[in-house]
Amino acid sequence: MNDRYERWQAAERLALTLIEGGLQRMAARTLAVFLFSDQDSVTAGEIANRLEASAGSVSGAIKSLATVGLIERLPSPGSRREHYRLRDDAWSTLFTSQNTVIQAMLQAAVAGIAATDEGDPARQRLAQMHAFYEFLLGELPALLHRWHQQAR
Incomplete structure (x- = not known):
């Protein structure tokens, strides 16, 4: 071979x-x-x-x-x-705010929240989705910093 x-x-x-x-x-x-x-x-x-x-x-x-x-x-x-x-920086870019998929998910959650009423179970699920992506974006800078330090 x-x-x-x-x-x-x-x-x-x-x-x-x-x-x-x-x-x-x-x-x-x-x-x-x-x-x-x-x-x-x-x-x-x-x-x-x-x-x-x-x-x-x-x-x-x-x-x-x-x-x-x-x-x-x-x-x-x-x-x-x-x-x-x-x-x-392909792999770390997958997990940054430059990733258009993460941004699209956030925007979809915001649009969904705006289209639903307070107390609606759908709104609660969408709010949780939004909170997760916001949390992810907040945590990623420190994680990526550690990655870049290790990758040197």
């Missing part, structure tokens, strides 16, 4: 683990490409070729991964293709 084959088998196993953890299939496989790539950046076309997937499904996966802060688009002077890479 060659090293390249073993590398991509490991990538597919990681993708399966991510899928089992709730990530959409194409986003999981695309993330595995970023994690296992020997290049600094990749294009959507390169990902599609590697995964033997459609451009549309790869585009959706890239958008999903960028939304949660795992990947970023790079400037690519002289190239007509968009280049992407895994962010250096």
Whole structure:
């Protein structure tokens, strides 16, 4: 067995683990490409070729991964293709206020609270959701600081 084959088998196993953890299939496989790539950046076309997937499904996966802060688009002077890479701080970004999913959850809770009446059980659940995300955002800076100290 060659090293390249073993590398991509490991990538597919990681993708399966991510899928089992709730990530959409194409986003999981695309993330595995970023994690296992020997290049600094990749294009959507390169990902599609590697995964033997459609451009549309790869585009959706890239958008999903960028939304949660795992990947970023790079400037690519002289190239007509968009280049992407895994962010250096990808994992900690997942848990910061930069994460648009956390912000969207907070906004959804606020909208839900505003749309429900005092004493309504739905409002109580939404208030708990809001309180959890507020608490999470309040605790994350200290947690991330400890992470950055350890990661040095």
